[in-house]
Amino acid sequence: GAVVSQHPSRVICKSGTSVKIECRSLDFQATTMFWYRQFPKQSLMLMATSNEGSKATYEQGVEKDKFLINHASLTLSTLTVTSAHPEDSSFYICRGLAGPNEQFFGPGTRLTVL
Amino acid sequence: QKEVEQNSGPLSVPEGAIASLNCTYSDRVSQSFFWYRQYSGKSPELIMSIYSNGDKEDGRFTAQLNKASQYVSLLIRDSQPSDSATYLCAVNTDPSGNTGKLIFGQGTTLQVKP
Numbered sequence: 001g002a003v004v005s006q007h008p009s010r011v012i013c014k015s016g017t018s019v020k021i022e023c024r025s026l027d028f029q030a031t032t033m034f035w036y037r038q039f040p041k042q043s044l045m046l047m048a049t050s051n052e053g054s055k056a057t058y059e060q061g062v063e064k065d066k067f068l069i070n071h072a073s074l075t076l077s078t079l080t081v082t083s084a085h086p087e088d089s090s091f092y093i094c095r096g097l098a099g100p101n102e103q104f105f106g107p108g109t110r111l112t113v114l
Numbered sequence: 115q116k117e118v119e120q121n122s123g124p125l126s127v128p129e130g131a132i133a134s135l136n137c138t139y140s141d142r143v144s145q146s147f148f149w150y151r152q153y154s155g156k157s158p159e160l161i162m163s164i165y166s167n168g169d170k171e172d173g174r175f176t177a178q179l180n181k182a183s184q185y186v187s188l189l190i191r192d193s194q195p196s197d198s199a200t201y202l203c204a205v206n207t208d209p210s211g212n213t214g215k216l217i218f219g220q221g222t223t224l225q226v227k228p
Binding site (some may be wrong): 020024032034042043045046049091093095097103105106107110 | 146155156157158159214215216217218219220221
């Protein structure tokens, strides 16, 4: 199957700093990337949908000024958590859409904010 | 509010038994249904997809869909300890199935005891 990579896989940062997470589709062009957040023992919560070359669509309750999403190319989408706080500590996962009902998850990024 | 409901478990079965995982969804226009397996600390991996009423079998896994009852299930035959994981039900609520936007249930934790 197709491969989606995420970098970094794990990051620890101080409160107030910004963290960028990269999501790359390695062998397909992802016109759409989905970003999810997962807290311990909870399900995946969709944060936003990004389409290449256009602004991301955020889900209700997700602060677009805090979670900046850029999808500048068909193989790269980035999520920047600005001014991170301990409550932002979570597992962030991207999912690339290769076609109708054909989608692939990245391995996830574990963010810990001290 | 479009919802996908699962019993969080844990569901405990002995090795070699059949594990039955259930999921209900609220949006009648949903067309695509997916079962993912997620090991602790990892991102979800796709096990099965099902689009039409009835059963779909793949190895030890059988997905069952009943759109009239808004119900989808996953059966795992000859359960193995390596099947112990959280199983996520996901529904594509886009009638065309093209957007790829999935709503996830909270997941059912399966424990297969040797």
